Amino acid sequence: MFTTRPEIVGTFGVAASTHWLATxxxxxxxxxxxxxxxxxxxxxxxxxxxxxxxxxxxxxxxxxxxxxxxxxxxxxxxxxxxxxxxxxxxxxxxxxxxxxxxxxxxxxxxxxxxxxxxxxxxxxxxxxxxxxxxxxxxxxxxxxxxxxxxxxxxxxxxxxxxxxxxxxxxxxxxxxxxxxxxxxxxxxxxxxxxxxxxxxxxxxxxxxxxxxxxxxxxxxxxxxxxxxxxxxxxxxxxxxxxxxxxxxxxxxxxxxxxxxEAPVTQDFGRFTVAKCGPWSQGLTFLQQIGMLQHRGLANMPVDSAAFVHTVAEAAKLALADRLAWLGDPELVDVPVDALLSPEYLRARAALIGAQASTELRPGAPGGAAARLPDLQAAxxxxxxxxxxxxxxxxxxxxxxxxxxxxxxxxxVGDTCHIDVIDRHGNMxxxxxxxxxxxxxxxxxxxxxxxxxxxxxSWLDPDLPNTLAPGKRPCTTLSPSLALRDGQPYMVFGTPGGDQQDQWSPAFFLRHAVHGMNLQEAIDAPAWHVDHFPSSFWPRQTVLNRLTLEGRFAPEVVEQLARQGHAVKVGEPWSEGRLSACTREHDAQGRLLLRAAANPRGMQGYAVGR
Structure with missing residues (x-):
């Protein structure tokens, strides 16, 4: 695949971020x-x-x-x-x-x-x-x-x-x-x-x-x-x-x-992905890969309507669970184990059909009833x-x-990101x-x-993310770290508010399932869904909107529209600001480091030697 830049390879150290001076x-x-x-x-x-x-x-x-x-x-x-x-x-x-x-x-x-x-x-x-x-x-x-x-x-x-x-x-x-x-x-x-x-x-x-x-x-x-x-x-x-x-x-x-704290983790084939606790939206990434690992993604090209539809529908379900269940675990009971259990994720994955969902559908982990905020407040x-x-x-x-x-x-973006790996293997x-x-x-x-x-935070009473003195608001900020075959392998992430744990899972799947190198997986055409109340004031709710980069083929856009998505086509290079670094050992046991960064915006860079 054509890439805007080479994937950086080195042995001494690598870094990638959203700004060249930081890198x-x-x-x-x-x-x-x-x-x-x-x-x-x-x-x-x-x-x-x-x-x-x-x-x-x-x-x-x-x-x-x-x-x-x-x-x-x-x-x-x-x-x-x-x-x-x-x-x-x-x-x-x-x-x-x-x-x-x-x-x-x-x-x-x-x-x-x-x-x-x-x-x-x-x-x-x-x-x-x-x-x-x-x-x-x-x-x-x-x-x-x-x-x-x-x-x-x-x-x-x-x-x-x-x-x-x-x-x-x-x-x-x-x-x-x-x-x-x-x-x-x-x-x-x-x-x-x-x-x-x-x-x-x-x-x-x-x-x-x-x-x-x-x-x-x-x-x-x-x-x-x-x-x-x-x-x-x-x-x-x-x-x-x-x-x-x-x-x-x-x-x-x-x-x-x-x-x-200890991270929250989810296995996906050879990989184990770690995210921050449920005071962050990172658990939604883990739910998505848990739902998707048996959906035949390897047979769906990364720029196909089938791939976009399947991943987007999983994101809708996970982000509905974010609204209903995530909060500061020091002050509320967040059912992390139930939300990530194989049985629950299989049941959620079964909701992904051939047509786009137009409803906000939080689940019922452990049989508990979901509680939602007042969506008319906006x-x-x-x-x-x-x-x-x-x-x-x-x-x-x-x-x-x-x-x-x-x-x-x-x-677009509202945040920054930095990834670093040194010659010792620290990440x-x-x-x-x-x-x-x-x-x-x-x-x-x-x-x-x-x-x-x-x-x-919400002002509605008795929600997991209801405002309270001394309570952490549930944040959209969501760095990522992955093991491969039980060994530390990759650090990655992106700015983007509610899009962070949409762009990052899609990048991860392109790399882990389709074998794209880091730069290929970053450069590939991307998208995001709006199907939830925004995390940011005034918390307006949009359902079933799918925003695609303009590089998707017209027939893909048309197919997604036929499947019921309210499709919006954006600029050709407008979705995501990802960066990533990996480490692995070659056949002689030497540490090999790689890095890549987003070309969108002409600002993020990766370096290494």
Missing amino acids: QTAMGVLERGGNAFDAAAASGFVLQVVEPHLNGPGGEVPILLWSEREGRIESVCGQGPAPAEASPARFRALGLDLVPGIGLLPAAVPGAFGAWLRMLRDHGTWPLEDVLAPAIGYAEHGCPLVPRVVQAIVAVQPLFRDQWQSSAQLWLPGGRVPRPGALFCNPTLAATYKRIVAEARAAGTDRLRQIDAAHESWYRGFVAREIDAFCRETQVFDSTGERHAGLLRREDLARWRATV ERTLAVSDTRFGVGEPTFAQLPPVTDWAAHELF VSATPSGGWLSSSPTIPALGFALNTRLQT
Whole structure:
């Protein structure tokens, strides 16, 4: 199959991400003796600077890793919980049916910093100062703005100018929208990270002590104090059309630490796929491959209507179960074993017929009755809300066609991703998100915005994902790690909100079933379904819409329409931002590494040697 790029092959190390500077940062760390954990963390902090429209320091990150020393997979939960003051009653008292999509009300504890530090403390080798140095350098001296950043600024510049003046001061330097490709600096963010480094260094020369001191600075020290003051004292215009202060407090940050958990897994032929727990939507990936492993996919070409229909219908069923059953397992009983049992998955797979399903069909694992939220809340919310500045995901505007940059704007996404494997065989897959530049106003003293992840929670009572104090909202963020024949093999993932665990399973199936190499599996024509309430404000429900890249043959589009899909044909290269890395041993027992990255958007890259 023709590919846009070669699959990267090496023996020393490989990295792939959604931005070339993050990828090269990771590789640079490996070249200078760091391991995969040092490299992934350094890359993750760089992504906050170079993809600020998709993530930021005030966001979150789930991480899956393989430690060669420990010989096991770990899931690091960087999804912070709801503040103590956040409850359905608090939002209902404001006259709200849904948590807003922008502003300070939807902010959860920012978990990214703590998760990166937890991984570094447990598995890294570099001092935090060295890990943060590339991000500080780009924030202080400038990084080139990709066109998508400028599109995000253009889309919300009226909000910044009229309401969020602290954001206008940062993102509209000199009162003007910056040009694509221009070097952009965030000196306040650089100063924040430099102060953290200084306070860590003051704790002594021991690496672990410095990491602990940095964690203290963020979650109990000056960062927590500034977040607390901003949330208490600032009335912020949000998607309700009104102004509200935030609920996040210093005490919320002080109580939280990133946790390390065992992943949830599902076998598929030679493979075992690991995902984060049911506070993430990752279980829907596992359900899909569990439903599909006996559906004869090997006889369906990857660009055929049969393949697309079968995989899309499995996605509909899994995402209906997400709505009904997934939540924070620390506070609700999530029937993980029942949802992944062979009997249940066989019964679900039997629902996949020749025609497209037009109904939302959650299952009944263990015979339990599904509970669904009020799906009319979105209509009531839209009737009284201000949608000029978009919805809960990042909003983008078209740029005037005055440069060649406009031709690159074909991808979508709301998040970032990074994969790394080092020469020792250590592996990391991470999906940072949240705290993007348009989510909430920039905190002037810190140089970053807070996340809005609480918008993925419901206010309806007694649902698995009902908002509650101290409860993690069920996130769409979903990195992946796979074993092959019981040995660590692949890390992969993509941005994309509700599409993450649609694009990723299709990529995995193209590789695992059809034998495509990583780049072939990424480049192949892709799609997604909308058949559920969106995870993001205003939570509108769309059923049975199938969006195909424009590279599918006309007869495939026609066949899918005949099978009852409401087909929408998009741009030729518009679905997914996947990256992936693999490791295996050759016949002589030498470690062989591979990597590939998404060409869509002309931004993601893989490197290695």
